[in-house]
């Protein structure tokens with residue numbers, strides 16, 4: 001059985017764990033027939049508390065690989081968790097991998113060392129793939145880190161090709177950005193529009209985040225399918241979630257600019273992949 005409603009409420013209150021994280025964990029739990037005694041690698045996340053992982057889910061080992069600069073939002077949002085955990089550099093993976101059953105490595109998943117090859121039963125990733133620029137390499141690292149028979153479960157969004165794919169909603173500026181502006185407007189046209197609401201500094205910052213910063217990868221729905229098709233996984237399924245119908249006239253404009261894409265309605269994607277060889 002997955003966690004009781006009481007336990008979920010406890011972790012939400014005590015550790016600020018979001019509802020979508022439990023949704024993803026529950027799905028993984030169902031897909032992998034529970035996590036008891038499993039060795040799990042988390043990509044792009046390190047905020048699930050060890051009590052949840054080791055006591056409630058009874059994992060044998062949980063290794064997080066996450067990029068955690070001092071300014072990372074999770075350090076402020078999940079204070080209690082990060083106060084009680086030591087964070088090691090991914091460069092020290094070989095030295096510390098065997099030391100504990102719950103371990104956090106700070107570093108880019110692209111740099112996961114070979115010492116972790118064929119190590120994990122499961123790779124779990126939530127709300128991260130849309131942030132990873134060198135995704136093809138990361139998917140390859142994931143493949144290599146899994147044992148044969150191992151499972152990758154990733155659930156992520158908003159994908160850049162959906163109406164909120166710019167991620168600005170998380171900073172509270174969303175209401176002044178026209179729908180699909182990030183796909184249909186050039187940066188300075190949007191800047192001109194934003195100047196009706198914000199000073200130049202704020203408007204420029206929004207433009208930087210939408211079009212230029214490295215915090216999101218700007219891949220479209222079909223790009224993730226292509227990435228998986230190019231990968232070493234030959235057993236995988238990509239499924240959209242959070243479908244939001246796109247108005248006909250907007251869809252016509254999008255289709256004209258991006259004739260190779262048709263999934264502007266998918267907020268996110270779930271990837272389930274097995275390592276069969």
Ligand SMILES: C[S@@+](CC[C@H](N)C(=O)[O-])C[C@H]1O[C@@H](n2cnc3c(N)ncnc32)[C@H](O)[C@@H]1O
Nearest residue numbers: 044045065066067107108109126127128131132
């Ligand atoms: C939106 S956060 C999600 C964090 C956590 N999974 C959650 O749901 O709260 C995306 C995370 O991906 C991490 N990330 C981005 N690129 C990465 C990479 N190349 N390797 C490892 N982590 C990465 C970021 O540092 C950030 O912690």
